[in-house]
Amino acid sequence: MLAKVSIFPTSIQEEMLLSPYSMQYLSKHGRLPEDPETHGEHNDGCGIAFVKNNQLEIHRRDKDHSWDYTFRLIVENAKSNLFIAHNRKAYKDLTINEKRSHPFLYQTFAFCHNGGVYSFMDEALDHGITDTEIFFKELLDKAENKSSQGIFNSLNNIANTTDYSSLTGFLMNNQELFAWRIYNTKNKERAQRFEDYYTLWLKNNKGSVVIASEPLDNGNWEKLPNFSFIHLKPTPDRIDQFRKHITITR
Template sequence: MCRIAAYAGPSIPLENIIVRPKHSLLEQSQHATEAKLAVNGDGFGIAWYDRDETPGLYRDVLPAWADGNLTSLCRMVRSRLFIAHVRASTVGETSRQNCHPFSYRRWSFCHNGQIPHFAAIERKLEADLPDHLYSARQGSTDSEMIFLTLLANGLDDDPERAMAATLAKIGSGPDPVKITCTFSDGATLYGFRHASRGTAPTLYASGSLDNGGKAFASEPLDGGSWAAIPANKIISLGINQTA
């Protein structure tokens, strides 16, 4: 299973979430404690927002701990909202196009989980995409298809309705569908967990951090106040949200 960390609030260096905490995302890439696999070494990526509506995106196939540029980038780049991801692949080869986060216009998205029956529904999901989203597909993962299907189902206008419509299209199979994701339009950060059966992959929301911001993470980054977000409910964090 992959690991996710995301932040919304006053602008901070990316390293404050990705590198510096005791159980940072970088630490989780090798020593995850709440996943089937402790090591998440099939690539990583970061999407961050600054002045432009469209997020910056940095992705690579290297394990996060093996990229010598990552800690320097995270030290120098500041952002008010960002999403980061380390990958343990289930669907799709290890390639830059299959590394998360995915982005389209103002939206960014990353995912932990899988659609076990994806091969049986992939062509139908792809055929249902409007032309502009069909052309935007770059990789072969179920995760990117979830993102594009959310966009096709009206993510711009109503995230909750888009998620419900997307889950309905995915349906169920002999093995449980598991979707934990974070996504953003640059103004609001969203977190969501779902499992068609059993328990959804973990995602926690922090309390107010020392600078007033808040974070989502697959596993708590430190010993502060973290609470598991409820399943089947989209939780939102705004840049200026303090409660």
């Protein structure tokens, strides 16, 4: 996963195509959930969302067309101050097609997610959708006023009432980005593997902030701790960052 917030509209070519460990590179060489020390394909689909003319624009591809010429052309030409992007590695038995590729659109938000929400998996399988889509709808439907605090409270509730490997995700509208890292620590045997795999790394650049599931280069990246919640909002002269901590009470 990748997110970028900038003061002014900018390209995302560097992060998506040109960096040593770009999103295109990671679609073939990303860490694998079974063993984060190994690397392999995350090419069950791909997608990107960004703001254009004050509206969310989303482009997705299925497994057979992942990172095809038309998708790369969109990446090369897109300019925005808010982006999210995703390479999909599908959970077993879930449907693989363009509609199931991330990011998803619901109401006025786009969303992508890394992990499995086991509490939603049976419903997802029954309806031929993904656990992420159910998670997304649940998150927004119970977020009071769709405000930053409402989204935080809704996410905090889901983290305390569902069973999951990871809820780690990006949520954006046409004005702001929310990012969080949440993986399950209850199973001590899995906790270290989840710590190594379900990561988010943040890099502050001049005029922009980039968050990615793996560092895209050998620069100075901050590894966000588990249960981190960040709200990023660009203004004409800065990017406001608000950080909170998800509290697990069960």
